[in-house]
Amino acid sequence: MRNTYRIIDYRELGLPSIYVYGDNFHYQDLYKLIGKERYMTTFQLKENSASYINFGISVLGVIHYDKNSLDELENSLVSNNEISKSKIRIDCADRDRTKEEKGDLRYKGIEISDIESISFLLYGREIEKHETGEKKIPNVIEIETDLKGIDVDILTQNYLISKNNHGTNLIQYEKEQLVGIILGLNNGKIDSRILKHFGFSEHDLQSNLNIWASLYKVKERRKQLTETEKKEYAEVKTVLSLEKMTKLFKELTNVGLSGSLADSEKETLIRIFKSINEFSPSILMHGKNQVYWDIDSYIHIALRHLKDCQLGSYQNRTPFPYKSEDLEALIKHVLYQVEGEIEHYLIENNTSDFTRHGKMAIFYNGDHYHIRINSEGRLIQLHAV
Numbered sequence: 001m002r003n004t005y006r007i008i009d010y011r012e013l014g015l016p017s018i019y020v021y022g023d024n025f026h027y028q029d030l031y032k033l034i035g036k037e038r039y040m041t042t043f044q045l046k047e048n049s050a051s052y053i054n055f056g057i058s059v060l061g062v063i064h065y066d067k068n069s070l071d072e073l074e075n076s077l078v079s080n081n082e083i084s085k086s087k088i089r090i091d092c093a094d095r096d097r098t099k100e101e102k103g104d105l106r107y108k109g110i111e112i113s114d115i116e117s118i119s120f121l122l123y124g125r126e127i128e129k130h131e132t133g134e135k136k137i138p139n140v141i142e143i144e145t146d147l148k149g150i151d152v153d154i155l156t157q158n159y160l161i162s163k164n165n166h167g168t169n170l171i172q173y174e175k176e177q178l179v180g181i182i183l184g185l186n187n188g189k190i191d192s193r194i195l196k197h198f199g200f201s202e203h204d205l206q207s208n209l210n211i212w213a214s215l216y217k218v219k220e221r222r223k224q225l226t227e228t229e230k231k232e233y234a235e236v237k238t239v240l241s242l243e244k245m246t247k248l249f250k251e252l253t254n255v256g257l258s259g260s261l262a263d264s265e266k267e268t269l270i271r272i273f274k275s276i277n278e279f280s281p282s283i284l285m286h287g288k289n290q291v292y293w294d295i296d297s298y299i300h301i302a303l304r305h306l307k308d309c310q311l312g313s314y315q316n317r318t319p320f321p322y323k324s325e326d327l328e329a330l331i332k333h334v335l336y337q338v339e340g341e342i343e344h345y346l347i348e349n350n351t352s353d354f355t356r357h358g359k360m361a362i363f364y365n366g367d368h369y370h371i372r373i374n375s376e377g378r379l380i381q382l383h384a385v
Helices: 027-035 052-056 066-080 101-108 151-163 172-185 192-197 202-207 209-221 225-254 264-279 295-305 325-334 340-347
Strands: 006-009 017-021 039-047 058-064 086-093 115-121 284-285 290-294 352-354 362-364 369-371 379-384
Touching: 017 209, 027 058, 027 066, 027 086, 027 101, 027 115, 027 264, 039 052, 039 352, 052 101, 086 101, 101 340, 115 340, 151 172, 151 209, 172 192, 172 209, 192 202, 202 209, 225 264, 225 295, 264 295, 290 295, 290 379, 295 379, 325 340, 325 362, 325 369, 325 379, 340 352
Parallel strands: none
Antiparallel strands: 006 017, 017 115, 039 058, 039 115, 058 086, 284 290, 352 369, 362 369, 369 379
């Protein structure tokens, strides 16, 4: 330790807690004590200090480091070099804190000289990995459910209507899905007021293939498709698939593949084609203003950062340390780390994109992530640093 502290270890009393106080805390000492293992800590603040005035008697949270700071600290442990910084940033876990306070703690931080004492729980979760080496998404509990007898279409219709009635701004694909379901359940009929509410015209009913796909899917599940409709449904699916492939081929032009492909590249392309065809847009973060991803988001992220989908110049380019099937869960967990900030951004109706990169990169499960979300809530980019 670079400074001198009094340490009380409550483990002797059967409590997994340690209390540390001293005249002056040091940046590197805090890393050794609580930062390296990301221990949940209560920072007791000196009375009448600037941090005390801004945040009260104490702050609960985990010290937040960007990647450069972590690398610098790890190197200092080996070289024993002095790193003298006046502030630490904190990922606050106190539910009673406002979004503004949490933002100030995360990005502005508190003065180290304002800390009177710290108390922390000696609990650090180890990063779990599969036998193949990829990380596991933590805290995932799989529950088997029996969906027999549940009408998926009625359930989806009621769910989307409920969201709309409670003030959620439905994403375009949700509106198309809902209109298609209503048409499918009502023999091709729909109230014109519903169409107008969701921004559609009668002409859209004739030309919007996503609505038709949703309609035909309802009738297919109910075994109500005529032979003519089966052919029309097949044509709609073909056109929609071709639209996806057109977007994919456009992205593949940046990969720089040679004329003759190696067997491994062919296998990768087959996996890509399969995943693109199976992909459906979905909501990544719920709320009045939602965050979602679509086929453009998926193609951009998957080809660049999924190990199973990387080709040519994208090979080994910041791959996610997770299995491909965990991608959506990973994204949701990363977004959750800054959920309040994203909600505030979407409410403010900003025209510029919401970004977190560099020193503002999002830390999750041992890695830092850069993200970009546009003003409509569409995820544009996400990758590990």
